[in-house]
Amino acid sequence: MRIRIPDASELAALQEIERAAGEAFRALGMAPVADDAPPGVGELLRYRAAGRLLAAYGETGPGGRGKTGPGGRGKTGPGGPPVGYLFWEPVDGCVHIEQVSVHPDHARRGIGRALIDRAEGEGRGAAALTLTTFAEVPWNAPYYTRLGFRVLADGELTPGLREIRAEEARRGLDRWPRVGMRRPRAAGADGHRAGPVPQPTDGR
Numbered sequence: 001m002r003i004r005i006p007d008a009s010e011l012a013a014l015q016e017i018e019r020a021a022g023e024a025f026r027a028l029g030m031a032p033v034a035d036d037a038p039p040g041v042g043e044l045l046r047y048r049a050a051g052r053l054l055a056a057y058g059e060t061g062p063g064g065r066g067k068t069g070p071g072g073r074g075k076t077g078p079g080g081p082p083v084g085y086l087f088w089e090p091v092d093g094c095v096h097i098e099q100v101s102v103h104p105d106h107a108r109r110g111i112g113r114a115l116i117d118r119a120e121g122e123g124r125g126a127a128a129l130t131l132t133t134f135a136e137v138p139w140n141a142p143y144y145t146r147l148g149f150r151v152l153a154d155g156e157l158t159p160g161l162r163e164i165r166a167e168e169a170r171r172g173l174d175r176w177p178r179v180g181m182r183r184p185r186a187a188g189a190d191g192h193r194a195g196p197v198p199q200p201t202d203g204r
Contacts, residue, residue, distance in 0.1 A: 001111065003118045006055040006082060011044045014055065014085045021101040028137065030176060039087075039099065047087040047098075054118055055082040056102075056111045086115040088123070091160035094182070095123035097131040113147055120189045128184050132164055135177040149181040156180075 006014065018038035026034040047053035057080045084102035088095050097119060102111045120129055131149070133140040141151065157165065161180045168178060 001109075001114060002057045002080075003054055003114060004057070005048060005051060005053060006085070008045065008048065010055065010082055011041050011048075013082050014044060015039070015041075017082065017085060017103045018099075018101050020103050020105075024104065024139070025137070030137075032172065032175075044087070047089075052089065052122070053087045054085065054115055054122075056084040056115055057081065058083045058106060084111040084115055086119055088119045090123065090126070091130060091164070092158040093126060094128045094130045094158075095119055095126045095185070096160070096164075097129060100131075112143075116147060120185055123185070126185055128182050130158075130161060130180065130182045132161065132168060132178055132180050135179045137176075141179055141181065144181050144183075147183070149183040152180040152182055156182075 015038040022034045022036060022038075024034075025031070044053060083106040084100070086097060086100040088097050090096065097116065100112055100115055102115075116129065120126075123129075129149070131144065133144060135141045135151070145151075152161070157180050165178070165180065168174060
């Protein structure tokens, strides 16, 4: 597995990963979450330009060439198709994980953990990692707890996290219990840099 900043031509494949990963919520009676649109190309481009969009890659195609990404969308580069992705934002001195998703065909292989650990290495000088998530969805808060995150009490939420939670409530996500979580940044986490933003490979 390789983690890097994706090419602009691979953003459609990231959107397909999000759609596929969201389907799991339907079985929990959370159809509005499953039907939620993936991040738009403009939003992904913004995170990519800032160096805060990471993608994990699987196997390469025949002869070492890229192949079509999950779901048949998006031609990928020599690293193989993206199978998961993450983007993050600095919030109150922390690396705040806005989104991390793994295609269900590649679940339970440590890809989400690897993406989170890489984001930790990207946020030089950050005190911790934070995120907001559903409290009772097995692959949300319980999963992040296993990765070393802890649930924050309401009084522990920083101003930035309170703003994020308020926006989630406006979007109707508080229909199901949500929490903020935090993991102290590991000593020596600096140094895992994704490198410069690669030039697009789609001819633009």
